[in-house]
Amino acid sequence: MSTSDLFETLDPPQRLLMGPGPINAYPRVHQAISASLIGQYDPVMTGYMNQVQSLYRGVFETNNQQTLLVNGTARSGIEAVLVSVLQPGDKVLIPVIGRFGHLLCEIAKRVGAQVKTIDIEWGEVCSPEQVEKAIKAFQPKLFATVQGDTSTTMNQPLAEIGEICQRHGVLFYCDATASIAGNELKIDEWHLDAVSVGLQKCLGGPSGSAPITLSDRCAEVINRRKHIEAGIRAAHHVEGCDAMIQSNYFDLAMIMDYWGPERLNHHTESTSMLYAARECARLFLEEGVDKVIARHQQAGDAMASGLQAMGLTLFGNQQYKMNNVVGVYIPQGIDGDKVRQQLQQRFGIEIGTSFGPLHGKVWRIGTMGYNARQDCVLTTLVALESILLKYKVKVSSGQAVLAAMAHYRD
Amino acid sequence: MSTSDLFETLDPPQRLLMGPGPINAYPRVHQAISASLIGQYDPVMTGYMNQVQSLYRGVFETNNQQTLLVNGTARSGIEAVLVSVLQPGDKVLIPVIGRFGHLLCEIAKRVGAQVKTIDIEWGEVCSPEQVEKAIKAFQPKLFATVQGDTSTTMNQPLAEIGEICQRHGVLFYCDATASIAGNELKIDEWHLDAVSVGLQKCLGGPSGSAPITLSDRCAEVINRRKHIEAGIRAAHHVEGCDAMIQSNYFDLAMIMDYWGPERLNHHTESTSMLYAARECARLFLEEGVDKVIARHQQAGDAMASGLQAMGLTLFGNQQYKMNNVVGVYIPQGIDGDKVRQQLQQRFGIEIGTSFGPLHGKVWRIGTMGYNARQDCVLTTLVALESILLKYKVKVSSGQAVLAAMAHYRD
Numbered sequence: 001m002s003t004s005d006l007f008e009t010l011d012p013p014q015r016l017l018m019g020p021g022p023i024n025a026y027p028r029v030h031q032a033i034s035a036s037l038i039g040q041y042d043p044v045m046t047g048y049m050n051q052v053q054s055l056y057r058g059v060f061e062t063n064n065q066q067t068l069l070v071n072g073t074a075r076s077g078i079e080a081v082l083v084s085v086l087q088p089g090d091k092v093l094i095p096v097i098g099r100f101g102h103l104l105c106e107i108a109k110r111v112g113a114q115v116k117t118i119d120i121e122w123g124e125v126c127s128p129e130q131v132e133k134a135i136k137a138f139q140p141k142l143f144a145t146v147q148g149d150t151s152t153t154m155n156q157p158l159a160e161i162g163e164i165c166q167r168h169g170v171l172f173y174c175d176a177t178a179s180i181a182g183n184e185l186k187i188d189e190w191h192l193d194a195v196s197v198g199l200q201k202c203l204g205g206p207s208g209s210a211p212i213t214l215s216d217r218c219a220e221v222i223n224r225r226k227h228i229e230a231g232i233r234a235a236h237h238v239e240g241c242d243a244m245i246q247s248n249y250f251d252l253a254m255i256m257d258y259w260g261p262e263r264l265n266h267h268t269e270s271t272s273m274l275y276a277a278r279e280c281a282r283l284f285l286e287e288g289v290d291k292v293i294a295r296h297q298q299a300g301d302a303m304a305s306g307l308q309a310m311g312l313t314l315f316g317n318q319q320y321k322m323n324n325v326v327g328v329y330i331p332q333g334i335d336g337d338k339v340r341q342q343l344q345q346r347f348g349i350e351i352g353t354s355f356g357p358l359h360g361k362v363w364r365i366g367t368m369g370y371n372a373r374q375d376c377v378l379t380t381l382v383a384l385e386s387i388l389l390k391y392k393v394k395v396s397s398g399q400a401v402l403a404a405m406a407h408y409r410d
Numbered sequence: 411m412s413t414s415d416l417f418e419t420l421d422p423p424q425r426l427l428m429g430p431g432p433i434n435a436y437p438r439v440h441q442a443i444s445a446s447l448i449g450q451y452d453p454v455m456t457g458y459m460n461q462v463q464s465l466y467r468g469v470f471e472t473n474n475q476q477t478l479l480v481n482g483t484a485r486s487g488i489e490a491v492l493v494s495v496l497q498p499g500d501k502v503l504i505p506v507i508g509r510f511g512h513l514l515c516e517i518a519k520r521v522g523a524q525v526k527t528i529d530i531e532w533g534e535v536c537s538p539e540q541v542e543k544a545i546k547a548f549q550p551k552l553f554a555t556v557q558g559d560t561s562t563t564m565n566q567p568l569a570e571i572g573e574i575c576q577r578h579g580v581l582f583y584c585d586a587t588a589s590i591a592g593n594e595l596k597i598d599e600w601h602l603d604a605v606s607v608g609l610q611k612c613l614g615g616p617s618g619s620a621p622i623t624l625s626d627r628c629a630e631v632i633n634r635r636k637h638i639e640a641g642i643r644a645a646h647h648v649e650g651c652d653a654m655i656q657s658n659y660f661d662l663a664m665i666m667d668y669w670g671p672e673r674l675n676h677h678t679e680s681t682s683m684l685y686a687a688r689e690c691a692r693l694f695l696e697e698g699v700d701k702v703i704a705r706h707q708q709a710g711d712a713m714a715s716g717l718q719a720m721g722l723t724l725f726g727n728q729q730y731k732m733n734n735v736v737g738v739y740i741p742q743g744i745d746g747d748k749v750r751q752q753l754q755q756r757f758g759i760e761i762g763t764s765f766g767p768l769h770g771k772v773w774r775i776g777t778m779g780y781n782a783r784q785d786c787v788l789t790t791l792v793a794l795e796s797i798l799l800k801y802k803v804k805v806s807s808g809q810a811v812l813a814a815m816a817h818y819r820d
Binding site for chain 1: 416423458468617657659
């Protein structure tokens with residue numbers, strides 16, 4: 001292979017990532033991820049693993065012993081929970097408020113579960129009454145939902161659902177990838193049994209690590225399916241009594257033994273991503289859960305006000321909007337992708353397109369993690385306004401930034 | 411949460427990792443992994459993805475179009491291939507030459523395949539005659555093997571097996587995680603249909619990314635199972651005719667569409683790990699495949715000679731030893747873990763323990779990637795000799811380093 005085929009030294013351009021994620025990571029996360037590697041059973045490494053468990057108990061506001069990282073992107077955490085909890089034939093109830101509800105259904109079907117959906121119009125959320133009615137009729141083993149579905153920017157209320165699930169003996173799982181750290185999520189108080197997330201939204205890290213937490217009763221359900229690999233199994237090992245989990249990589253029973261005092265070898269922990277995950281949690285907890293969420297709410301409100309002041313229309317039921325992302329209708333007669341391209345080429349700013357029914361109709365603009373800041377909000381608004389003016393869209397010039405600034409003290 | 415619960419700033423100790431992996435990453439990989447993030451559909455990002463495909467075609471010495479990264483540790487690549495190729499009931503033949511042969515069986519069983527093994531004594535390898543005889547008798551869809559099995563340090567010869575598989579219409583998969591870049595692997599010349607690896611051995615990167623490559627005929631088998639997610643499916647989509655792949659995360663048909671010109675959204679690519687994988691490949695190709703392998707052979711030979719000159723006995727059939735790791739019997743009456751602990755505490759050097767039948771009997775010492783260097787070999791030998799002398803093991807003092815130095819020019 002000639003040297004010309006080796007491509008240039010890595011040097012990605014500076015971008016301000018104001019889409020629905022991934023977003024720019026905190027500078028300290030970039031420092032942490034580049035730290036030296038150590039062996040996987042080095043006491044320093046197992047010490048870091050224990051710290052990560054403790055830190056994510058803080059992030060998740062939970063006392064769950066089983067709080068750990070799955071080594072993959074956010075959807076690896078979803079699949080790990082679903083394949084470990086659901087046996088073929090098990091019933092799962094899923095509200096579909098957007099694309100990521102479809103994803104939960106898709107994964108659950110592939111693991112052989114019977115899936116029942118509660119279909120919600122995009123831009124709305126599911127009520128506790130709808131959930132209870134469907135639970136009574138379907139009697140699922142698991143209720144699985146997305147909290148913040150970035151495809152619609154809606155934030156599914158969860159506070160009342162856990163109690164309903166408990167009353168009917170149903171396990172309660174939530175994918176909070178897009179909402180964690182930007183919106184309230186009280187795992188123990190709301191009786192959630194399993195939650196999985198990713199780093200690349202409001203936690204301000206790179207994609208590629210999936211923190212999860214499991215209640216004791218959920219861990220018990222999973223451990224009844226425990227099976228230890230032949231290559232490392234001790235003679236006295238007793239197999240679990242339920243059907244073997246149909247994935248090795250996502251077998252949370254084995255992953256719990258890798259993170260637990262047993263330290264049974266499973267995968268080789270992705271050390272660099274663990275360093276990143278650790279730093280994301282430290283940043284979150286240093287700032288404090290309430291302050292982080294308030295900062296996201298302030299930035300999200302400022303962005304939404306700015307867009308409206310410009311004369312644009314927001315998408316979806318604003319009562320349930322996530323703090324960290326807003327959907328906005330593309331003005332009539334404008335090519336949404338062309339505007340996005342101009343924003344990137346001229347300002348280095350990225351905003352998001354949409355999937356499915358909203359494709360070509362709605363932009364999605366995020367204010368997440370490191371970018372949930374006044375300067376990011378204002379810069380994005382002035383840049384968008386300039387490009388819209390270039391395309392002769394009638395916008396109330398200068399009003400967006402004034403409206404956004406009003407959300408911040410002088 | 412109080413500040414005392416946030417733990418200290420990440421600052422892992424300096425270690426010389428001379429075990430069976432993970433090992434120290436190349437400094438340039440640490441630089442690359444900390445680069446700024448960009449959006450997943452940024453033309454620069456999709457450009458990097460294309461570059462990574464091209465670079466790994468170079469690493470794998472293949473023309474396979476389908477060459478890409480699975481977002482997870484090495485075993486995620488194994489599971490992605492097995493779950494995508496094998497339908498429930500399909501037959502797979504697997505030689506078990508060590509722990510990682512067991513792992514292939516385990517994963518294949520979980521995806522519902524019928525598994526037949528060729529059981530080989532630890533320290534030996536499987537002959538082409540054994541493979542052909544078993545293929546004739548069992549008539550599998552897939553022959554799956556590990557190339558270098560670090561649990562025994564043996565390197566399974568593959569050169570003659572591909573032709574046998576082709577003759578019998580059998581697909582040929584190899585997990586080359588531990589052998590790639592340290593030992594010859596000619597994917598196209600040897601007619602391999604699927605190969606998966608990791609970064610954390612001779613490629614000199616962190617664990618957490620799994621490069622894989624698929625022949626056209628293997629990609630075709632997988633694409634017959636293609637299924638597109640409801641959330642992003644176009645109206646004209648035609649479903650594949652074979653059984654749906656039972657994992658979403660590891661559905662290589664979908665992952666190929668994410669890496670291909672379709673750019674259909676699947677996971678959010680782990681950008682930082684992609685940066686690391688890109689730099690590992692650039693380092694490998696800059697040095698050149700023959701030189702990298704020769705460097706591993708030289709370091710491995712030097713280490714083996716040194717250990718023998720010290721008076722220790724090597725494990726396994728040396729004719730088939732991997733270049734990049736050696737097994738050595740722990741001297742009689744010595745606590746192997748105590749010696750490893752002393753090496754780490756006094757010298758900051760890590761060597762490996764063993765699994766299963768070799769546990770407590772054999773140490774495994776690696777010379778991989780950035781650490782396949784004379785100074786690493788010599789330092790490890792003098793350190794090990796010092797600790798053995800401390801424990802009053804009769805070693806031929808000073809001979810190890812002389813024997814190892816003889817493998818390098820003055």
